[in-house]
Amino acid sequence: MILHSRVYATQCFTSTGTETIGESYMMDMQGSPFTFSATRNKFIAIGCDTIAQMSDPLYDNFMSGCTSKCGDMGNVRNGSCSGIGCCETSIPFNLKFFMLTLGSMANHTENWESNPCSYAFLADQDWFTFKYSDLSAGSFVNSTIPLVMDWVIGNQSCEVAVRDTHSYACGPNSNCSNSINGAGYQCFCKDGFEGNPYVPQGCQDINECEKGYNNSCYESAICTNTYGSYNCSCPHGYNGDGQVNGTHCTRDPKSTPLMSIIVGTGLSIIFLLVCIYFFYWGIKRRRDIKLREKFFQQNGGLLLQQQIASNQGVAEIAKIFTIKELKMATNNFHESRILGKGGHGTVYQGILSDGKVVATKISNIMDEGQIIEFINEVDILSQINHRNVVRLLGCCLETEVPMLVYEFISNGTLFERIHDRNAAYISWGTRLRVATETAGALAYLHSAHSTPILHRDIKSANILLDDDFTAKIADFGASRLVPLEQTQMTTLVQGTLGYLDPECLHTGLLTEKSDVYSFGVVLAELLTGKMSLILEGSGERKALAMYFVSSMENNNLLQILDVRIVSERNREELLVVAELARICLNVKGKDRPTMKEVAIELERTWSQHKSDEPSTSFNINATAQENLRDSSTINASCQESLGASGFLSLQIGR
Structure with a gap:
């Protein structure tokens, strides 16, 4: 069960080290059937000068805690709760009462601007992920924190409870399981059943043969539901047990003539489809070649060739890439490969077949006048040889939108x-x-x-x-x-x-x-x-x-x-x-x-x-x-x- 609460301790300081907020917090579930789950919850503390404790002051049963410090704010990492900005620890089993308290070594004076407050709380371990912004003041004000609660029936084990037929809570087709978080037990439906195990006839048979349920029958086998289980069998004319991990269904030799007719018809259909495919592929290939030639001219290919011819050395620097090469390099220009977007186009990271990492720039859709700008960039970069200017590796003109391929610069802008x-x-x-x-x-x-x-x-x-x-x-x-x-x-x-x-x-x-x-x-x-x-x-x-x-x-x-x-x-x-x-x-x-x-x-x-x-x-x-x-x-x-x-x-x- 998930319990939502605002259970957290807080301690805040001014820049001079004066404490402005110092609130401990306790939570008591004694007298109820609920305990705080030791396997699903974590005790978490946030802060850069934080000593957090969790204890049971009434019965002095336990005391636990952790310490968090940030010697260098640059070492704080999102998602890391290992003692720099955030720390966490587990809690004991059978916990029904706890108190949270906070302390500090230097009253946050060493890093007050980045972290004026400390926080400590018990929470569902799957709910909280530490972020740098959690260190700022007020980040947990009015926050609702989920807690996972375990609950059990009584304080007896299954072996003892099952003897009393009047108080035993588990219904038919269910199993009893001892609590792992203290005394008591819980009920669960048996395999092949689902429902509420605590009411009479609450666990109902599952039809594993229905769509959406997993079963071990082979794809072509017949699934038959039984009470609490199911059976697999092969269709008429096949031999085997129909189990995926058993004997697959194989054709009975007596049905060979029918199989021959089916196989012959199937091969004929496949042959016809192959012929249609190659005919279509041939037409499409010729169409693609013409389209690439059109784009090559449209994107200034002839002008680029003239530039190459008039500038000795350009042909040795710039390479003409095919669109197939660049699609393979960029995973078909997937969004995850985008390095950035600018006024002149979008840049993707790519890996060529030889393992070289490159940056591919797809220019924005251009009118005829803007083609000159694109060819201008190719011409300019091809003539530049300087260690502090990004190097042009080549270009692609086979698409509606022209592309440039640069060396990849790894550390961003x-x-x-x-x-x-x-x-x-x-x-x-x-x-x-x-x-x-x-x-x-x-x-x-x-x-x-x-x-x-x-x-x-x-x-x-x-x-x-x-x-x-x-x-x-x-x-x-x-x-x-x-x-x-x-x-x-x-x-x-x-x-x-x-x-x-x-x-x-x-x-x-x-x-x-x-x-x-x-x-x-x-x-x-x-x-x-x-x-x-x-x-x-x-x-x-x-x-x-x-x-x-x-x-x-x-x-x-x-x-x-x-x-x-x-x-x-x-x-x-x-x-x-x-x-x-x-x-x-x-x-x-x-x-x-x-x-x-x-x-x-x-x-x-x-x-x-x-x-x-x-x-x-x-x-x-x-x-x-x-x-x-x-x-x-x-x-x-x-x-x-x-x-x-x-x-x-x-x-x-x-």
Whole structure:
């Protein structure tokens, strides 16, 4: 039986360690036929500074408990109740009364923000699954907790109870079973019967031969129901016992002529069906070939061939995949293989026949004008050879919607690592290296490549991370090749809100400084941990770029930095990168640095970071708090650091 209740103990503290709530709880089932099931219930405690006890203070029969502690909140795992954030233990048999109490080692002062309260309760072990969010305050307020209760008849064993025909509770066609949770017994219907074993004639015969019931008769055998059981037999003209695990039903030799007629007719029908199938398959195959040829031309296959012919080396890099290969690799493009969806298409994870893991991008349905964008992405990626740009392996043009096949990048996107609360934290050093690698790749696209390439959609969601957290720029669907003699070009505005260059948005003129602005937003994300569009209390969204620049102009840099990175690096690196982000976010493109200048400054900062001794690391302690109390000091230090580094050539100023 399931009993629903609000039985749990609670203990909460303030940030200074003062107890605000301290409630124990007890539950008494004495005098009833019910006991708390020892096999179905668990004693569970939740908290990061929690000592939980379960006892029987009236009779001092038992005391049990467990301890939960979170030395590092990053070690808390959903679904794990082994002592980090959650602990559990079993309860004794024949339990009718218990009390729950809670204690603490440090009054939750070490992790109050993440876990101000502890909870302890007895619950059905199949009901509760621990989640990180259970540690927050109020997570169990008004919660209804199911308990599994055992109940038995009397306090006698089956051997004793069956002797008293007046009090014995089990009816006909039932069996008696001794309780495993204390004294008493229970009744169950015998095999072949179902119903209520506690009433006269409550256990009724089951017709195992009806549809939906399991029986051991062979598929072609005849099932005959009997009282409490059933029999299997073979149909007329067959020999055997009809049991699946016995002798199967086999044809009686005397019925061979009839069997020959049946077999002959069956073979003729099969032959006719095979002929029809091959005829249909031939027509369908020719139709599929024509359809694939149509899609190949429709998806720009001829244009791609011209691009390959005009760019030596492309044919060696890009491979033309068949749709059959990609369906096998992605389990027919199953939803479980989806890695992400974006403005230019959906990406699936796949495994090729040679074991190589790839990412297959299916572009959104395109009109004829958008085919140029697709071929443009193939052409651009085929010409790029840089360790920080995702590598194109090939494409497929045999379907209505064209596909691209990339190398698989295993660690997700920079956006997920910064903004997903369940993702592992990345340090300032890793963030600085990712920014340096991304800037270097963009500088290569803008200046080192034979024909300048503008990405046009730089954002943290388009920066992938591999196993070593090496940055890989992805999604070139909106990119453009710019002839060397042109410094700017007029184009339709494309990109993502929060990252769009305001000057390009206003004039429609695209330059390499548009990518610089978008990269400045990414730097602001790395420094603050905030998204490109910030949701305010009124429900309106504000651009991170404006918020970041305004905060620096008002000497409020310290207040907006991500506290997790401020505590682990010296302030000079943070100040240099913050000022670099600010000048990248200048409204006028001519006031922004080039990506090459940005890459050089980040490379210098990264080199200094790698060479720093541990003693120079910047930790939030009493001295550091005093030094950083006046944010105007930060701005002055920033100007001084940038001047000393020779970065004044980028025309820093307001």
